[in-house]
Amino acid sequence: MKITLKDEFIKLGQALKAAGLVESGAEAKEVIQEGKVLVNGEVESRRGKKLYAGDLVTFNGEEIKIED
Template sequence: METITLRDEFIKLGQALKAAGLCESGVEAKEVIQDGLVKVNGSVDTRRGRKLYDGDVVSFDGQEIKIQK
């Protein structure tokens, strides 16, 4: 599981996918999110701008990203 450390209070879902290297561009991140391929804390979320906070876990393509402060 990869970990992303927050610099601010939150990070947006699309930015987190790019930061973890799971998507190469914002366009790719937008597409996989809108296609329902990304889960946040176990539930599909189709909002690219979804704010992720400390403790959230993102799942995509068999990989997980943990958000921490």
């Protein structure tokens, strides 16, 4: 799955919602804090982590590629 940036970056919680992998910001916060989300292969615990073009998010067997 791919997300095309409208701005310079997208926050991790927003990316999970935009990709349809979580229903709400609260759910995004929960799965991120539980260590279930990887950014570029490493566990990321900050919902507000800024993602830029080229970043790869992995959650629940799904991958989200961030693109320009």
